[in-house]
Amino acid sequence: MSRSESPLVKLRREEKEVRKGLILDAATALFSRLPFDQVGMREIATEVGISPAAIYRYFSDRDELFVEVLCREVESVYDRLARVAEGGEPMLERLATAYVTCLTDNRALFQIMTYFMAGGEIRAERLERFNQIQRRLLDLFQRQFPGGHSAARSRLLAHALFASLNGVLISFLNYPGREAEERRSHVVRLAKAVAQVFAQGGR
Amino acid sequence: MSRSESPLVKLRREEKEVRKGLILDAATALFSRLPFDQVGMREIATEVGISPAAIYRYFSDRDELFVEVLCREVESVYDRLARVAEGGEPMLERLATAYVTCLTDNRALFQIMTYFMAGGEIRAERLERFNQIQRRLLDLFQRQFPGGHSAARSRLLAHALFASLNGVLISFLNYPGREAEERRSHVVRLAKAVAQVFAQGGR
Amino acid sequence: MSRSESPLVKLRREEKEVRKGLILDAATALFSRLPFDQVGMREIATEVGISPAAIYRYFSDRDELFVEVLCREVESVYDRLARVAEGGEPMLERLATAYVTCLTDNRALFQIMTYFMAGGEIRAERLERFNQIQRRLLDLFQRQFPGGHSAARSRLLAHALFASLNGVLISFLNYPGREAEERRSHVVRLAKAVAQVFAQGGR
């Protein structure tokens, strides 16, 4: 890397970053609106107002684009949780609620996360960057299990809590036969229950 | 409905049921062997030794076939858990371990379950029959939270536990960068932790 | 292999063979009419009056289809040459003329042959069946160099003659700035010259 960058180059790079962002925005918007497998390159391109081919200037791959959506969104979730973690008790419950609320309101994130998690090892290989963020998320959870736990134990509990909340979302966010609002509140109720259980039982 | 059924009709119905079972067997076998998106109608047909078109005599839809695989497998899981529930303490832990072990060893079930859960409302609408079985499963879990709980409370905990175990599977069964065996044992460890936490905290 | 085949199965197989032939015919016709890279699966399908997808019931691949066109056409060339080889002197000249005439009148064959020859090793791997036919063609040529030659020598001459005729076609069949008819007759004239040279010099 050159020590300084010509302002012009920098400008262009930033502009490119902006356009990249627009594509990610479009994809995110679509994921919030449509089921996963109806979001193709064509749809995304149309949403941004460019041609499908243009997307490939910014992402080498469909999966690369998806991963970046995933990372961006999960990062925003992390930020939100980090702020929540600065507040008061009952910490676990507040974190859990915040987490599932984020995912509930952010269908894009929920869908993509599920896609990659369910996708098996193949897909998983491209997730390196995502894994880092996920680890920070796990760290955040882990810090809520300090007590007399060993590091290993608190890590385990963090994993378990994180997984449990994902499970709540996956198992009940689309639970059929109820209204969306009903499902939403059930998910939150479950998340709270999980949090309480971990708060009491995770000692 | 005619009050009684002619033996001949009955026979034919049973034969049909048998053939249906063979198709379901084939699909299940394939799902255990291959990643989800490599299991198509053609593959299933080939595995049974019939033509793809013939499958449509027994199932109106690909999804209907999948749902039946799901039901059948989940039923077998139910049976297993029911037997486990007759054993001794620590009940929750033993149930949890049994549940994740089943799903870990039964990739077919795991894959299809994920498919439908992640598939959103559209897919979920076809799951009516599955939901009944799932309810019985939830009942089973619920009975483990008897104490001084209200029915609503124990139901909630059952939901929460069930969801948590699903989450453990989905979040960590394909976790990248580890060996299959390692992942498997991590999943069991997490399931146990979850069970313990629910046992202590779910009161 | 079962010793006998049910007539019904045989019939179906033959019908399939016929349909396969129709596709090959269509492709051949297109190659005679259009430059190579304008002959795609879509065009072929349209020409036969079926959908592109249907082609894949008969050929697993675009290249497989092309190879079969190649084989079929080259086989017909072989038959023609074999008949010519039964006639009288001047043998080499008559064979050469027949060969280039065939290829000149059969643009399909000429184009595909060039495609595979120029395509490098990659393409060449799929040509096993074609190579057998080509070898028979070379045998035919070889038999015209009997004299006092060693087998190796006459094989070499056969290769050389065969290659030379191909070269005449490739180098002058599209030679620009002349009329088609003019080019055609120039090619024949050259083929004759080559044949004569080989007849006199190849001793």
Added chain:
Amino acid sequence: MSRSESPLVKLRREEKEVRKGLILDAATALFSRLPFDQVGMREIATEVGISPAAIYRYFSDRDELFVEVLCREVESVYDRLARVAEGGEPMLERLATAYVTCLTDNRALFQIMTYFMAGGEIRAERLERFNQIQRRLLDLFQRQFPGGHSAARSRLLAHALFASLNGVLISFLNYPGREAEERRSHVVRLAKAVAQVFAQGGR
């Protein structure tokens, strides 16, 4: 045309010529390294270190660029052959060997030549400048058939020899199932055979 050219204009023209040369160099290098259809404008541009769009300042077309590569390379072949033609006997054999050796070692030239020759009339129309060089090459060959031949006869033989050598290259340079070195030596052997045959029979 102005009778004289301002030095400045001349300079600029020369600079342009130089840059053009760099592009041709890059393309040539790539063709020597990669199969034909992996050499695109982007690759060439990258190799030179400019943008694809910039190439269009120097060449109106991809084909124009290719033609110029072709011309330049064939010119160098001509020079080499011209020097060979100054040597002693057996002339035809030495020329033939030199020709196929050049083409064998210069994959760029071989690939592009094949591309244009196989491309049909469409492509051929753009080859006017190439044809002039080719004619000089043919002249060179023609001078080796002096004897008692009419001009027309020796021209014909020159065409035939030239075409035959091309045919040897195209027919056997990629012949499958042998090692590169084996193919190379077979090509040379055939070229020699062709030359001998023409030397004896072309009288």
Added chain:
DNA sequence: GATGAATGAGTATTCATTCAT
């Protein structure tokens, strides 16, 4: 009851080329 045949709709990706800056 079964099947061979056929298909329509769908998808990601590539590339030479253009143009405003």
Added chain:
DNA sequence: AATGAATGAATACTCATTCAT
């Protein structure tokens, strides 16, 4: 003189599903 951005057009292939026989 150069380029970053953008694109239109193209393409092979897949798959669940239908239907006449």
